[in-house]
Amino acid sequence: MSREEAVKTMTGVMARFTDYAGKHLPDDILEKLRHLRETEDSPLAKVVYDSMFENLARAEELNRPCCQDTGVIQYYIKVGSEFPLLADVGAILTEAAYAATQTAPLRHNAVQIFEEKNTGTNTGERIPWIDWTIVPNGTSIEVEVYMAGGGCSLPGQGKTLMPAAGYEGIVQFVFDVMTSYGVNACPPLLVGIGIGGSIDVAANLSKRALFRPIGSRHAHPRGAEMELLLEKGLNAIGLGPQGMSGKNSVMGVHIESAARHPSTISVALSVGCWAHRRGTIRINEDMSYEILSHKGAAL
Ligand code: SF4
Known part of the structure; x- marks a missing residue:
């Protein structure tokens, strides 16, 4: 050639x-949405999940986004x-x-x-x-x-913290952003968090975190544990599908990290919506x- x-x-x-x-949504997102639908208790949330699957079927049938x-x-x-x-x-x-x-x-x-x-x-x-x-x-x-x-880009934010803010500061940042803007992004959401030495690094990593397959975990056991704890905490807010309330807020939380300067902790957040x-x-x-x-x- x-x-x-x-x-x-x-x-x-x-x-x-x-x-x-x-x-067409990727396989891991579809599987996660099916699981969230199956395990949902709220009748309203179930209807919203069903409308998402109907929407996907119509997109396939009509060959439309x-x-x-x-x-x-x-x-x-x-x-x-x-x-x-x-x-x-x-x-x-x-x-x-x-x-x-x-x-x-x-x-x-x-x-x-x-x-x-x-x-x-x-x-x-x-x-x-x-x-x-x-x-x-x-x-x-x-x-x-x-x-x-646009909706799922809206929560995208970053902040450079003093080192004393520690991992608690990261958690507070994530919850501040998600409770302010999460509902605008068509939940359930995939939350990407970047932690690194400068804000540009953290922002890039937060987007890359959205490309990891759902269910994968951070390589460090503490990173993996933090992902699980954040998932649990964000689900407890109960945004539900399309923010109509329900058992879950997120499809997952993924953290990507890079070594940081001793004097700073930069953290950034990117979000993927249900139509990821x-x-x-x-x-x-x-x-x-x-x-x-x-x-x-x-x-
Ligand atoms: S499904 Fe995603 S891309 Fe579509 S309007 Fe909602 S947030 Fe925006």
Whole structure:
């Protein structure tokens, strides 16, 4: 395959996968929503969960996005240093976002700063956002497609604490944000928390935490315990599906961490809503691909 053909092939695959990810939830989110529906006691909450599943079925049937807010398109990539299209990846993903906007179709969500004009293409200054991780000697690319809706982006906040605030300060921050804005984000929510030495690091980690499979745990036992305790505490608030009250508020809490400066603890929070449109695909150097997030998906 020539380079030109490979670029065309990868652009087509990523455009179709971006379109697909806007219409279908990943397997782990679906499984969690089913579990929350099965274990819910409140009759009203059960009806709301049922309406979510009906909404997903209609999106499938009509081949339409599963939420009207198709979000700002973001790609989090892990790309091998030997991947043959390394130099083309940025242009390919931008073209894919543009193409999926036409085919899906996706609502236009890219408003240029200072001009205050919607580009109408879901592309704009630094959008789609591409977050790069280079994998030394790797030959493939793994792409997380994420659609960041307005409601679920609203709780996104960060704060740098004095060290004396300790882990209690982190918990207070999380509960302050979630009790103020959580209801705006269409619960049940996936809560990503980043803890690190500076606010930019914490913010990035909080978003990456949303890409971990539901049910996975922080590698450190104390991190894993903190995730469980926060889940328990946030569920006790009882936001319920769409904030209509119920047994649960969250699908999960994921913490990602980085070492911090001795004088600061930065913490940031990102939220994924019930319609957590996240898709993972691996593309190999010969342009064959495997969809990791949606079993049996065909593009
Ligand atoms: S929070 Fe999620 S489900 Fe609710 S409107 Fe926004 S994108 Fe859609």
